[in-house]
Amino acid sequence: MKVFCNGQEQELTPGAWVTDCLNTLGLDPLSVVVECDGKILTREEYASHELQDGSVLELIRFVGGG
Amino acid sequence: MLLVNENEVSFQAGMTLADLVRAQGDDVDILLVNGYPATLQTVLSDGDQCWLWKRGKTPSAEEMQHLLYARHSPGVQRLLQGKMVGIMGLGGLGSVVAIALARMGIGALLLADYDVVEPTNLNRQQYFVDQVGQKKTAALRDILQRVNPHVGVTVIDQRLIEDDIGVLFKNVHALVECFDDPAMKAAGLRAVLQHLPGVFYVCASGLAGYGDNNAIRTRRLYSGVYLVGDEVSAAAPGEGLMAARVGIAAHHQANQVVRLLLGAENEAAE
The missing domain is CATH 3.10.20.30 (Beta-grasp domain)
Known part of the structure; x- marks a missing residue:
C-alpha cells in the first residue's frame, strides 16, 4: 500500500503501523511528532495506529541541541 | 499633550x-x-x-x-508588559531567549530547568564562571534581575515530562521550547498541539556547529506554532553547539514570540 509522508509517496506492507513507517524512513520514533490524517498522535499510538492505504502523514523531526 | x-x-x-x-x-x-x-x-x-x-x-x-x-516603541511596550512567556530548558537557547525577552520588557517569565550550571555550558550559555554549580533556574533569575528588575520571574525547578507540560504552562501566552534532547523537543510539540491550543509555541531544531547563518529559518508548522533552525544540524561529536549559531536560533525564537504576541500572524493572514 501507499502512504504519503510530508508529501512523498512511501510504499509500505499492508497493515503497517506508524512505527514501521518511521523505521522504514530511518527516523527515531522518539524524536518525531506524527500527524496522521489530520490528527496528532500520542506517543503510545505510534505502535498501535494502523496505517491505511492513502494515509497522509506529516512528520516533524527534531535533532538534538539547545 | x-x-x-x-x-x-x-x-x-x-x-x-x-x-x-x-x-x-x-x-x-x-x-x-x-x-x-x-x-x-x-x-x-x-x-x-x-x-x-x-x-x-x-x-x-x-x-x-x-x-x-x-x-x-510606545504601545509595543504596554502590550508586552501584559504577557507571560514560558521557557522550557535554560541552556544555550533558553538563557538567550530569556534575556532578550527581559530586555524587550516582557511582563513575566516562567522558566523551567532541572540542571545546574556546568563549566562546559559557558561556551554558549549566558551564565558566569562564578555561577558554576548553581541551579540554572536560580542563576538565570539573578541575571534577569540585573538586566531588568521589572520582569516577574517564576521558576520550575524540575525535569519536565510530556504529561506535565500542558498543566505547568497552561497560563502562559507563549511557550518557547529550548530543550537539548530531541525526544523532549518532540514531546513538547505534541503536548502543546494536544493540550495547549490557545498558546503560541516556538520550538527549535538544527542549530549546532558554525554552518550557514541563513540556513537558520523560522518555519510555520501550524497556526501560532513555529519551528526555528536548519532542521538538520544535530549536536554531535565534531559538531558542537557554539554561541553564535545557537544565539542566532535563540533570537529567531525570541523575535517570533514577540511577533506572535504583537499580532503579526493575524496581520499576515489578512
Missing part, C-alpha cells in the same frame, strides 16, 4: 526639543522621541513621548523603570 519623562506637558504647534530642554532648565544630553534618538532641532507632534536625560545620572527606581523602556 506631550509626555516628557512621563510627565504631561502641554503641546504647542512648532515646538522643538530645544524648547522642552529650555523649559526643563536641566542639563541633558540624551534625547529620545517615541523611543528613538532625536536632536534639539527635532520638531514635535502632539502626543509625542519624550525622554530628556543626562548621561551618567543615577536614576531613581521609578525613573529607572521608565528609562529601561524609553527606547521601546
